[in-house]
Structure formats: structure tokens, C-alpha cells
Amino acid sequence: MATQTDTKQTYYESIVKHGYSRRDFMKFATYITAYMGLESSMIAQVAKSLETTYRLPVIWEHYQECTCCSESFIRSDHPIVADIILDKISLDYTLTLMAASGHQAEAAKQATMDKYKGEYILCVEGSVPLGDDGNYCCIAGRSAKDLFLEAAEGAKAIIAWGSCASNGCVQAAYPNPTEATPIHKIVKNKPIIRVPGCPPIGEVMAGIIVHVVTFGRLPELDGLGRPKAFYSKRVHDSCYRRPYYDAGLFAETFDDQNAKDGYCLYKVGCRGPMTYNACGTIKWNNGVSFPIQSGHGCIGCSEEEFWDNGPFYERLTGLAGFGIESSADTIGKVAAGVLAGGLAAHAIAANISKRKELKSEISSGKKNEKKLES
Numbered sequence: 001m002a003t004q005t006d007t008k009q010t011y012y013e014s015i016v017k018h019g020y021s022r023r024d025f026m027k028f029a030t031y032i033t034a035y036m037g038l039e040s041s042m043i044a045q046v047a048k049s050l051e052t053t054y055r056l057p058v059i060w061e062h063y064q065e066c067t068c069c070s071e072s073f074i075r076s077d078h079p080i081v082a083d084i085i086l087d088k089i090s091l092d093y094t095l096t097l098m099a100a101s102g103h104q105a106e107a108a109k110q111a112t113m114d115k116y117k118g119e120y121i122l123c124v125e126g127s128v129p130l131g132d133d134g135n136y137c138c139i140a141g142r143s144a145k146d147l148f149l150e151a152a153e154g155a156k157a158i159i160a161w162g163s164c165a166s167n168g169c170v171q172a173a174y175p176n177p178t179e180a181t182p183i184h185k186i187v188k189n190k191p192i193i194r195v196p197g198c199p200p201i202g203e204v205m206a207g208i209i210v211h212v213v214t215f216g217r218l219p220e221l222d223g224l225g226r227p228k229a230f231y232s233k234r235v236h237d238s239c240y241r242r243p244y245y246d247a248g249l250f251a252e253t254f255d256d257q258n259a260k261d262g263y264c265l266y267k268v269g270c271r272g273p274m275t276y277n278a279c280g281t282i283k284w285n286n287g288v289s290f291p292i293q294s295g296h297g298c299i300g301c302s303e304e305e306f307w308d309n310g311p312f313y314e315r316l317t318g319l320a321g322f323g324i325e326s327s328a329d330t331i332g333k334v335a336a337g338v339l340a341g342g343l344a345a346h347a348i349a350a351n352i353s354k355r356k357e358l359k360s361e362i363s364s365g366k367k368n369e370k371k372l373e374s
Contacts, residue, residue, distance in 0.1 A: 011213065012051040025050070035282065036207040036219070037229035049214040056213060057112050057120035059151055063144040064137050064171045064180055065126030069162040072199035073206070075285075106140050113154050121212065122155035124148065124165045124183050127172060131179035148186065157191040157218060158183065159208065163301055166196040166226075173307040184225060191218055194225040198301035201282050204230045226276070235298050236272035238280035241265065259295070269313040270297030277302045 009017070015025055029047040033040070060070075112120055126144075129136035134143030152158060160183050163169035171180035184192050193208060208227055211219045219227040236242060244250070244264040251259035251268055259265070266273065272280075275298050279290040292298055297313075300306040310316065 008054045010050070010052055010054055014055060015050075032203075032207055032210050035203045036211055046210065046214050050210075053213050056209075057116040058123060059109055059112055059120055059155075060123040060125065061148065061151060063124065063126030063128050063148070063165075064178065065162065065164045065169075067125070068199035069125045069205070073202045075202060109151075113151065117154040119156055120154070121209075122151050122158045123161055124158060125161045127164045127168050127180035127182060128186055129171070129178035130181050130186075131177065136178040145186070148183065152183075152187045152190055155190060157193065157212070158187065159193045159195060160184065161195055161205065162200055163196045163198045163306070166194040167304040169198060169301075170307050172305075192225055193218055193221065193227065196226065196231075196302040196304075197277060200302070201230075201278060201284065203282055204278060230278045230282075231276045231302070233276065233278075233281075234273060235275045235277050235279050235292070238278075239272050239292055240280070241292060254295070265292060265295075265297040267315050268297055269299075269311070269315055271300035271303070271306070271309075271316065272298040274316065275300040275303050275306075 012025060015028075016022075020028075026043075026047060029050065030040075030043050033043045033046045036046075038046070062070075126137075128134075128144045128148055130145060134145040137144040139147055160166045164171060164180075165183050167182050168176070168180045171178060172182075182194075184194065195205060195208060197204075204227075207229065208219060211227075211229075219229060222228050222231060224231075236245070239245075241262060241264045244262070245266060249258065249263045251263045251265055253259065254268055259268075264270070270292065272292065279298070280292070283290045283293070299312050300309065303309070
């Protein structure tokens, strides 16, 4: 945990002080540049920014949540990823990870808000309950809503970590007894980055922080306030089972032979076709796997109201998108029909071609016979 000091350090100075070599630093710059979706020519700029930029003060608040976002982050497969957030950017306040508690913890947060007003980044993990005057979630005798509004007032930008802060998640599921509310519906006058997922991928979280450090601005966002680098494609688009979907080959149950053969899981509830996230490309646990690769369909945890979008193990129908995705029941028939039609068309074309070739050979043979006779 970083501590309040008057001596400012750049990210590079802090990384070297922590025992990493220049080689380690450049590996990290290369690694994080790739995850941010930037070209290799940008590696030097990322490294330069980390060498010359002073550590960014960060306040990390926790409200209604399960702490899975923090857990995901500290288990990133690159050691500097955790260090650059947990130690190198002056993370002055987080109830989950800081050593201080009680009055000392609250004093550390207040000191950061006073000293770095308009400069610090506010990270929020968890939804904010508005029901019963905010009494469903209280810290140090104050409601989450009051604490959030106070911290947001002096923040340079706000990052909503996970689906709880981004869209309410499980706490906001029907009937939402606490009136759990995502932060973008409470504060309207601050730049907000929404990073949904239950939890989001640790490398995605690090990439967003480094982007702000490198370029001094928020990454490019989509219409829902999500970073395009990580949320511009559906899980369906990067899924290694996609060819089976297009071919109409589906698992009907989790224990049938089709499932064992790795066929598409759409019919057993996979929501990959309607979920935008980088799970299929970045993956989890050192890039080893992601839910679909492990044999379970995507539950759409980065999409709004995913908890209320029907049972997780029933397929969704009438999906928007390509015509072939309108109904899983007809995909196999259509694909088979297209295949049969293609084979028939190929056979007809081949037959016509052979007839033409034969005709040409017969004509050529007759000409040769005439020449021989003469």
C-alpha cells in the first residue's frame, strides 16, 4: 500500500525501487500496450509516459459488492500489474487492502481528497443503495451515497469497476429491495468509465489505468461508456466454438456427446452472442481459459440486467444480428440446406463444365480425323 509522502516518484522510479529491472519494465510496457489494443509502435510512448509521469493519486471505494473486482485485479498474471495499482499509483484508500483502519483510514482518504483535489482518480467497486435513505450500506457511520458524492466532487475522473458499479448487478436484480443504483445514474458531471463484468478481467483494469497515465485522458468509449479496446466485440465473435455455431452443431445438454466434442453451447444457455467483453481473447488465469473454454456457457455478466434476463441454462431466442442468428432451431437446417444446395450447384456446374470439355474434345477429334484423311 502506498503511503502519503511529499516526495513524488514517477512510475518507473517506483518500479525500479521495488526491485524490477529495466528489462522487466520494458516487458511490462510491451505487455500492457498489447492489451490496450495499441500498435507496437506505441510501446515507446507508453514506456516514456511511465518514466516521466508522477504517480496518480487513487481512492478506491467499496459499496454493495463482493470484492471480486479487487480479487481479480490482484491475481493478474503480470506482477507489475498489481504493483502499478496497489503500490505505484498512490492508492491511498481502499477498505479491502489497506493496513490502516477506522479513523486512520478515513483520515488518509480525507488527506488525499484535500491535497489532490481535482487530480485524483476515484475508483468505485459496488453499487450505491438509495433505499431507506441510504441506510443499507454505511461506512464509518455515513451512507455510501454521502461518501460517494463527497469523493466524486474532487475527482478528476471516475472508474466504475465491475457490473455492480456499472449496472447494479445482482443487488439490482428484481425486486431490488435496496434500490441498488449504478454510479453513472447518481453523478452526471464527471467523466465516468464503466468497466462491467463480474468480475472484469484484471489486465483490462490495468490497461485502463495505464491508458489514463500514458495519454492523460480517458480511453475511447462506446455509447455505454465502456472502453472500446475491450468491449467492442461480442464474446461470440472471438469464441473458438463459433465455427460450430455457424455450421449448426450444438450441444443439447451438458453431458451429451456434442458437448464432449466441443460443439457450440448456445442451446444450453450461452449468451455470448449478446455479450460484449474480451474474455475470449485475453482470457483468465495467465491466459489459460475462459468460461466457455472450460465447458460452461457465457452468462452475460457484463451486460445490463443480466441477472433478470431469463434462466442461465435456457437459450435466448430472436437475437439481433446476422440473419443466421435468428433461431438456433433453424440454423442446422439452413446450414444443411445451404451445404446441400452448394453441393448440388457444384455438381451441376462441374457436369456442365465436363460436357463442354467433352464437346470440345469431340470437335477437336473430328477435325484431326479430317486432316488425316486428306
